[in-house]
Amino acid sequence: KNEVEQSPQNLTAQEGEFITINCSYSVGISALHWLQQHPGGGIVSLFMLSSGKKKHGRLIATINIQEKHSSLHITASHPRDSAVYICAVGNSNYQLIWGAGTKLIIKP
Amino acid sequence: DAGITQSPRHKVTETGTPVTLRCHQTENHRYMYWYRQDPGHGLRLIHYSYGVKDTDKGEVSDGYSVSRSKTEDFLLTLESATSSQTSVYFCAISPGQGAGNIQYFGAGTRLSVL
Numbered sequence: 001k002n003e004v005e006q007s008p009q010n011l012t013a014q015e016g017e018f019i020t021i022n023c024s025y026s027v028g029i030s031a032l033h034w035l036q037q038h039p040g041g042g043i044v045s046l047f048m049l050s051s052g053k054k055k056h057g058r059l060i061a062t063i064n065i066q067e068k069h070s071s072l073h074i075t076a077s078h079p080r081d082s083a084v085y086i087c088a089v090g091n092s093n094y095q096l097i098w099g100a101g102t103k104l105i106i107k108p
Numbered sequence: 109d110a111g112i113t114q115s116p117r118h119k120v121t122e123t124g125t126p127v128t129l130r131c132h133q134t135e136n137h138r139y140m141y142w143y144r145q146d147p148g149h150g151l152r153l154i155h156y157s158y159g160v161k162d163t164d165k166g167e168v169s170d171g172y173s174v175s176r177s178k179t180e181d182f183l184l185t186l187e188s189a190t191s192s193q194t195s196v197y198f199c200a201i202s203p204g205q206g207a208g209n210i211q212y213f214g215a216g217t218r219l220s221v222l
Protein backbone atom coordinates (compact mmCIF):
# COMPACT_ATOMS: atom_id res chain seq x y z
CA LYS A 1 0.00 0.00 0.00
CA ASN A 2 1.36 3.42 -0.92
CA GLU A 3 1.95 5.75 1.98
CA VAL A 4 0.28 8.59 0.06
CA GLU A 5 -2.75 7.84 -2.05
CA GLN A 6 -4.64 10.28 -4.21
CA SER A 7 -8.11 9.95 -5.63
CA PRO A 8 -9.35 10.05 -8.22
CA GLN A 9 -6.45 9.28 -10.55
CA ASN A 10 -8.24 11.04 -13.40
CA LEU A 11 -11.04 13.56 -13.33
CA THR A 12 -12.85 15.21 -16.22
CA ALA A 13 -15.38 17.95 -15.52
CA GLN A 14 -17.18 20.80 -17.21
CA GLU A 15 -16.16 24.39 -16.82
CA GLY A 16 -17.73 25.91 -13.74
CA GLU A 17 -17.98 22.72 -11.72
CA PHE A 18 -16.74 22.41 -8.14
CA ILE A 19 -13.75 20.08 -8.05
CA THR A 20 -12.49 17.95 -5.15
CA ILE A 21 -9.24 15.99 -5.17
CA ASN A 22 -8.41 13.81 -2.19
CA CYS A 23 -5.17 12.76 -0.52
CA SER A 24 -4.92 10.09 2.18
CA TYR A 25 -1.71 9.20 3.94
CA SER A 26 -0.60 6.55 6.41
CA VAL A 27 2.51 8.13 7.93
CA GLY A 28 2.84 10.66 10.68
CA ILE A 29 3.49 14.04 9.14
CA SER A 30 4.52 17.53 10.03
CA ALA A 31 3.11 19.17 6.91
CA LEU A 32 1.34 18.37 3.67
CA HIS A 33 1.91 19.98 0.29
CA TRP A 34 -0.26 20.42 -2.76
CA LEU A 35 1.46 21.13 -6.07
CA GLN A 36 0.33 21.67 -9.64
CA GLN A 37 2.00 20.35 -12.78
CA HIS A 38 0.86 21.78 -16.08
CA PRO A 39 1.25 20.03 -19.43
CA GLY A 40 4.82 20.81 -20.43
CA GLY A 41 6.03 19.75 -17.01
CA GLY A 42 6.57 22.71 -14.68
CA ILE A 43 5.78 21.90 -11.02
CA VAL A 44 4.57 24.69 -8.78
CA SER A 45 3.76 24.68 -5.09
CA LEU A 46 0.15 25.63 -4.31
CA PHE A 47 -0.17 25.09 -0.58
CA MET A 48 1.73 23.88 2.44
CA LEU A 49 -0.44 23.17 5.45
CA SER A 50 -0.28 21.36 8.76
CA SER A 51 -3.79 22.07 10.08
CA GLY A 52 -7.11 23.56 9.13
CA LYS A 53 -7.68 25.24 5.84
CA LYS A 54 -5.94 27.57 3.40
CA LYS A 55 -7.42 29.52 0.51
CA HIS A 56 -5.82 31.15 -2.50
CA GLY A 57 -8.14 32.55 -5.11
CA ARG A 58 -10.41 29.74 -6.27
CA LEU A 59 -8.32 27.05 -4.61
CA ILE A 60 -8.97 25.76 -1.11
CA ALA A 61 -6.93 23.13 0.72
CA THR A 62 -8.07 21.41 3.90
CA ILE A 63 -6.44 18.87 6.15
CA ASN A 64 -7.78 16.59 8.88
CA ILE A 65 -4.82 15.34 10.88
CA GLN A 66 -6.86 12.81 12.90
CA GLU A 67 -8.26 11.21 9.76
CA LYS A 68 -4.96 11.57 7.84
CA HIS A 69 -6.75 13.13 4.93
CA SER A 70 -6.50 16.29 2.88
CA SER A 71 -8.64 17.70 0.10
CA LEU A 72 -7.95 20.23 -2.61
CA HIS A 73 -11.02 22.06 -3.88
CA ILE A 74 -11.34 24.23 -6.97
CA THR A 75 -14.38 26.49 -7.22
CA ALA A 76 -15.75 27.72 -10.54
CA SER A 77 -13.33 25.52 -12.46
CA HIS A 78 -11.84 26.78 -15.71
CA PRO A 79 -10.02 25.03 -18.57
CA ARG A 80 -6.78 26.67 -17.43
CA ASP A 81 -7.07 24.61 -14.22
CA SER A 82 -6.38 21.51 -16.29
CA ALA A 83 -3.23 20.02 -14.83
CA VAL A 84 -1.91 17.23 -12.65
CA TYR A 85 -2.35 17.95 -8.95
CA ILE A 86 0.15 16.31 -6.63
CA CYS A 87 0.00 15.73 -2.90
CA ALA A 88 3.17 15.24 -0.83
CA VAL A 89 3.68 14.64 2.89
CA GLY A 90 6.74 14.92 5.06
CA ASN A 91 7.80 11.82 6.97
CA SER A 92 9.90 11.30 10.08
CA ASN A 93 13.09 11.19 8.00
CA TYR A 94 12.48 14.75 6.83
CA GLN A 95 11.78 13.56 3.28
CA LEU A 96 8.71 14.24 1.21
CA ILE A 97 6.63 11.26 0.10
CA TRP A 98 4.80 11.95 -3.12
CA GLY A 99 1.41 10.85 -4.34
CA ALA A 100 1.07 9.69 -7.94
CA GLY A 101 -1.02 12.72 -8.88
CA THR A 102 -4.53 13.41 -10.09
CA LYS A 103 -4.94 14.41 -13.73
CA LEU A 104 -7.68 17.01 -14.04
CA ILE A 105 -9.25 18.03 -17.34
CA ILE A 106 -11.76 20.87 -17.42
CA LYS A 107 -13.79 21.03 -20.62
CA PRO A 108 -15.18 24.34 -21.87
CA ASP B 109 10.00 31.12 -11.56
CA ALA B 110 12.55 30.54 -8.86
CA GLY B 111 16.04 30.80 -10.31
CA ILE B 112 16.52 27.17 -11.24
CA THR B 113 17.90 26.09 -14.58
CA GLN B 114 18.17 22.50 -15.73
CA SER B 115 20.30 21.52 -18.68
CA PRO B 116 19.89 19.97 -21.09
CA ARG B 117 16.09 20.08 -21.37
CA HIS B 118 16.00 17.10 -23.69
CA LYS B 119 18.54 14.39 -24.34
CA VAL B 120 18.59 11.19 -26.33
CA THR B 121 21.44 8.82 -25.66
CA GLU B 122 22.42 5.23 -26.19
CA THR B 123 22.58 2.44 -23.65
CA GLY B 124 25.94 2.27 -21.93
CA THR B 125 26.94 5.90 -22.42
CA PRO B 126 27.56 8.27 -19.51
CA VAL B 127 25.14 11.17 -19.09
CA THR B 128 25.36 14.23 -16.85
CA LEU B 129 22.44 16.47 -16.05
CA ARG B 130 23.02 19.88 -14.51
CA CYS B 131 20.95 21.88 -12.08
CA HIS B 132 21.92 25.50 -11.48
CA GLN B 133 20.26 27.77 -8.90
CA THR B 134 20.59 31.46 -8.16
CA GLU B 135 18.61 31.39 -4.88
CA ASN B 136 21.46 30.33 -2.59
CA HIS B 137 19.28 27.57 -1.12
CA ARG B 138 21.09 24.98 0.95
CA TYR B 139 19.12 21.90 -0.14
CA MET B 140 19.01 20.53 -3.66
CA TYR B 141 17.24 17.41 -4.89
CA TRP B 142 17.12 15.20 -7.94
CA TYR B 143 13.87 13.37 -8.68
CA ARG B 144 12.67 11.17 -11.48
CA GLN B 145 9.08 11.12 -12.67
CA ASP B 146 7.59 8.10 -14.41
CA PRO B 147 4.01 7.34 -15.44
CA GLY B 148 2.02 5.79 -12.61
CA HIS B 149 4.56 6.81 -9.98
CA GLY B 150 4.88 9.81 -7.79
CA LEU B 151 8.11 11.74 -7.88
CA ARG B 152 10.91 9.54 -6.59
CA LEU B 153 13.96 10.94 -4.90
CA ILE B 154 17.28 9.91 -6.43
CA HIS B 155 19.80 11.91 -4.38
CA TYR B 156 19.81 15.11 -2.43
CA SER B 157 22.39 17.55 -1.14
CA TYR B 158 22.42 19.48 2.11
CA GLY B 159 25.47 21.57 1.35
CA VAL B 160 28.61 21.78 -0.74
CA LYS B 161 30.10 18.29 -0.99
CA ASP B 162 27.34 16.92 1.30
CA THR B 163 25.03 14.48 -0.44
CA ASP B 164 22.89 11.51 0.46
CA LYS B 165 20.95 8.79 -1.31
CA GLY B 166 17.25 8.74 -1.96
CA GLU B 167 14.97 5.80 -2.59
CA VAL B 168 16.10 5.12 -6.19
CA SER B 169 19.81 5.94 -6.16
CA ASP B 170 21.18 2.79 -7.86
CA GLY B 171 22.90 3.67 -11.13
CA TYR B 172 23.15 7.37 -10.29
CA SER B 173 25.80 9.54 -8.70
CA VAL B 174 25.80 13.22 -7.81
CA SER B 175 28.22 15.98 -7.06
CA ARG B 176 27.95 19.43 -5.57
CA SER B 177 31.16 21.42 -5.71
CA LYS B 178 29.45 24.81 -5.50
CA THR B 179 26.29 25.96 -3.74
CA GLU B 180 24.65 26.78 -7.04
CA ASP B 181 25.35 23.60 -9.00
CA PHE B 182 24.13 20.03 -8.44
CA LEU B 183 25.09 17.46 -11.05
CA LEU B 184 23.41 14.12 -11.65
CA THR B 185 25.44 11.49 -13.50
CA LEU B 186 24.28 8.25 -15.02
CA GLU B 187 27.53 6.34 -15.23
CA SER B 188 26.28 3.89 -17.86
CA ALA B 189 22.78 4.73 -19.00
CA THR B 190 20.17 1.97 -19.24
CA SER B 191 16.74 1.97 -20.85
CA SER B 192 15.16 1.83 -17.37
CA GLN B 193 16.59 5.28 -16.76
CA THR B 194 14.45 6.78 -19.50
CA SER B 195 12.44 9.30 -17.52
CA VAL B 196 11.81 12.93 -16.81
CA TYR B 197 14.27 14.28 -14.26
CA PHE B 198 13.47 17.21 -12.01
CA CYS B 199 15.77 19.24 -9.86
CA ALA B 200 14.34 21.01 -6.82
CA ILE B 201 15.71 23.37 -4.22
CA SER B 202 14.60 24.40 -0.76
CA PRO B 203 15.96 26.65 1.97
CA GLY B 204 15.62 23.91 4.60
CA GLN B 205 14.96 20.21 4.92
CA GLY B 206 11.71 18.52 5.71
CA ALA B 207 8.07 19.01 5.11
CA GLY B 208 8.00 22.49 6.55
CA ASN B 209 9.84 23.88 3.53
CA ILE B 210 8.50 24.49 0.07
CA GLN B 211 10.48 22.91 -2.74
CA TYR B 212 10.94 24.88 -5.94
CA PHE B 213 11.32 22.93 -9.13
CA GLY B 214 13.24 23.30 -12.34
CA ALA B 215 11.53 22.78 -15.70
CA GLY B 216 12.70 19.17 -16.01
CA THR B 217 14.96 17.19 -18.34
CA ARG B 218 13.43 14.58 -20.60
CA LEU B 219 15.95 11.77 -21.06
CA SER B 220 15.53 8.93 -23.52
CA VAL B 221 17.95 6.01 -23.40
CA LEU B 222 17.76 3.91 -26.55
